[in-house]
Amino acid sequence: MSEILSPSSKDKLVSDLKVVIADTEELLRETAGVAGEKAGQLRERLIVRLRDAKNRLIDMEQAVVEKTKAAARATDDFVHDEPWKAVGIAAALGLALGVLIGRR
Numbered sequence: 001m002s003e004i005l006s007p008s009s010k011d012k013l014v015s016d017l018k019v020v021i022a023d024t025e026e027l028l029r030e031t032a033g034v035a036g037e038k039a040g041q042l043r044e045r046l047i048v049r050l051r052d053a054k055n056r057l058i059d060m061e062q063a064v065v066e067k068t069k070a071a072a073r074a075t076d077d078f079v080h081d082e083p084w085k086a087v088g089i090a091a092a093l094g095l096a097l098g099v100l101i102g103r104r
Contacts, residue, residue: 010064020053021053021057024046031043
């Protein structure tokens with residue numbers, strides 16, 4: 001799944017998961033006084049699933065950070081190894097962007 005999502009999609013997913021986890025924690029706190037065997041079992045299952053979701057979220061965040069750092073390192077290495085190519089690519093992208101903006 002991580003290969004399918006773009007970095008911005010991963011960031012959005014991480015943000016959404018944080019909101020879901022916070023909402024679930026709030027729900028668990030507010031229902032702490034609810035009695036009954038089924039309510040207790042449900043709370044226990046939610047606590048376990050919430051803990052698992054937090055762990056997966058942490059792993060996902062670490063993966064995103066590592067991939068971002070690797071991309072930054074690769075870009076930095078390329079710019080240092082091939083400075084004129086980097087300048088040429090930047091100029092071409094700037095020209096293309098200028099043409100696109102100029103058409104509006």
